[in-house]
Amino acid sequence: MTKLVLAIDDDKLVHHIIEEAISHFCKLIHAKNGDEGLRLALKYHPDIILLDVEMPGMSGFEVCEKIKKSKKLADIPVMFLSSKADVAERMRGYNSGASDYIVKPFNRDELIARIKVLDAYRQQSRKLTQDIRRAEMTAEIAMTDSGDMGRIMRYVGQSYHAHDLTTLSEYFFEFFVPLQLDVAVAFWYHNSEVFLSGNGALQPIEQELLSKHRDGSRFVDFGRRTIINYPKVSLLIKNMPVDDNAMYGRYKDLLPHILEATNAKIKDMEVSEDALSKVDQIGRVFEELSDQLGGIGGHHSNKVAELGELVKQAQALDAQALTIEQVSELEKLHQHFSFVDDELSIIKFKLSEITEVRHQLIESLNKIAKPWGEEEVAAQTDIELF
Structure with a gap:
């Protein structure tokens, strides 16, 4: 739906810039001073008012105050157009009732975006009568x-x-x-x-x-x-x-x-969220390590078994083919790799324990963050004053 916008400014160039920027989705009404702007606002009741600050006669602040004091116009969002960017001017504009403040010179996209925000704000405000x-x-x-x-x-x-x-x-x-x-x-x-x-x-x-x-x-x-x-x-x-x-x-x-x-x-919510995030991150790292060790451990166990078979074969060979010392070295090597295989199994077991503890810790932290689950809490209106 096309929006009706009232531009109140004594500068013809500004009117031209606004027209060029928003004519594709807004119908624009032009006023060259505050008196004319108030008259047109009462006549057409625009969706948004763009208001210059410095004008002959009434200033933009005075015009905005009159708009906000009028029962017929008070709900119309006002955006100031000003060449002054300091905070004091913005605060003065807000005190006079403005909803937004844009600094000249402004570009087309910025003006369009702010008009759309103000229109959304007005539509949202109209739906809040029940509140x-x-x-x-x-x-x-x-x-x-x-x-x-x-x-x-x-x-x-x-x-x-x-x-x-x-x-x-x-x-x-x-x-x-x-x-x-x-x-x-x-x-x-x-x-x-x-x-x-x-x-x-x-x-x-x-x-x-x-x-x-x-x-x-x-x-x-x-x-x-x-x-x-x-x-x-x-x-x-x-x-x-x-x-x-x-x-x-x-x-x-x-x-x-x-x-x-x-x-x-x-602060408490941030700490709890950070703790949950870190616990989750640590848990994922340990799960990845466990998966990697699982793959390495399986491969290692197969190789240990192969080495054990080689030791048996060496022991059965003729003494002239393999010396006693060589057989002994093979047996020691097999024992070493068997020991490493056992250690890897223990590490995998410990990692699985850490993963389980991590799940328990997450549950505990969630209970701290949500101590009473979905239990209903009495409202402020239920207070018995004492």
Whole structure:
């Protein structure tokens, strides 16, 4: 289906570049300033808005803020087009409500790819109304200090039963539902990054901000957003109550507890996964050695048997054909190879024992990673506040 894109920019060349890039799969509407852009947005309700930052009259940030304050337009993803690439500008764009930010000059493929990502994000967001209803229902749960501690204890118990990021993230996001916080998270797992959102859709600019601030301060505040960083997890709170000092302080005291537990759990998952991987690798090496020794051992046993027959034949020969010393040397050689054959058999047996122990170790490590199997864990909504 053709997408309707509104481009708001005072530069005719930019409009031409955008037209050339996306006309094969998008219908483009042109606006030369913010006022015209808002009017056309209300009239046509486009799927995506491409918005210049620096324009005569209203700036792109002001236009974006007006779009996001409009009930009719708030759900439309906005991508900023700007010649400024610094993080401060991106954060300002995100604070004004943008979903993405692309730096001029941009190439055709990059623009197309980002438009497709934003369209997928919007489609995904539309399917999440049931989750929003669920959040509204559970948001009525009382939140006293003891209730907070009860939820933290419940989450710690739940995380103990999680042995993969999918399960852990389900418990993690469930924790925030009663708090009425809209959050996204980045798990820094092994050498990869996994981005997830409480409402199921994570905007490209959110991923970028989490990545850029990963090695920053423990708390990064910008506008109504806050990023809290730990080595293995970073949390983005999209609606931090900065105007309510008491609530703001309470969350800053509360949330590090859940992040510490999450950080510890991810480290534990990495250690368990590494251990399983190493045990599996060692086991495969020993199995290969066992197979190789099996082949060598069979060949060696045949040769030992042949040598034994030669010794018997030599012993039966006439004394003039073979001296006693030569026969004795053959017997010693046969004894030596028989000894080696016995040693090879023992090594094969020991390798089979190691292989069996390796299987037992894998089972033990799996039990540690999944201590209670598929046992159901109570949800945050089942907590009895005390």
